[in-house]
Amino acid sequence: MPSKEVTDRQKSAAAVESSIEAHGEGAGGALAAQFKGVLRKGESAPDVAFVLRLFGRLLARDAATLADADGRHEAEKADDDAPRAARDEAATAVRDACVVARDGVAAVYGEAALGPLGLAEVAPPVGDGVALARYAERAASKLADAKLALPKAKARGIAVDRAVLAADITEQLPALQRSMRDVARERRELEATQSAKNHAVEQYDATFTLTANVTSAVLRAAGMSDLADRVRPSARRPGRTEAEPAEPTEPAQPNGPTG
DSSP states (O other): OOOHHHHHHHHHHHHHHHHHHHHHHHHHHHHHHHHHTTOOTTOOOOOHHHHHHHHHHHHHHHHHHHHHHHHHHHHHHHHTHHHHHHHHHHHHHHHHHHHHHHHHHHHHHOGGGTGGGTOSSOOOOTTOHHHHHHHHHHHHHHHTOTTSOOOOOSSTTOOOOHHHHHHHHHHHHHHHHHHHHHHHHHHHHHHHHHHHHHHHHHHHHHHHHHHHHHHHHHHHHTTOHHHHHHHOBOSSSTTSBTTOOOOOOOOOOOOOOOO
16 A cells, blocks of 8 residues: 555645646746747747646656655565564464473472573563574573483472473474564565665655746746645645645534433
């Protein structure tokens, strides 16, 4: 879906382009009549209407470029949802495996056994994938280390299969690491489309300001002040006309019956 900042600019560009198309010839003719009395020998009045048409083409070109850049950026933003969801799902699986391992070790051997296994701290949150992956890698490595001695079990007949716990964590890690790479790639692609859009906005705004100013000045010089006001560029809203209508408001609701 196009962004509002771009659709607002497109509406203003269309207003200026249509003004040039509808009134350019008339304004050019009016100015030619004014110039006629001051032309010197060998001179001819400039084709102001043609100049306006050229400015209109420049504006149409840059407005189309902006719309394309905005469309690419919005599409790229939509593409980010699936990789982020996959990352969060993978991170949840890794964290769950770490929590199970930590709780199991603490229950059987006591909290004194958590430190040597890299489980002294609670697993990082799902939202911090990098820290969670490092935590999980360290814990899995230590759990799998059979040479690493643990305190005596708190009760006879109860034991923890550290190799199984390590495997459960290790099996979940590739999906998390892969999804984090996907999210990082999508972030770089989003930055690229944002940069392209920013450049297109800057180019459009510069062309719009120039075109709208020239069009407004020509119309005013031709005695069409009311039309000139409609295409004057806004000093507060880049890339838009001063006469751009305000956002519609909700109509007042009639009072219901009383009593």
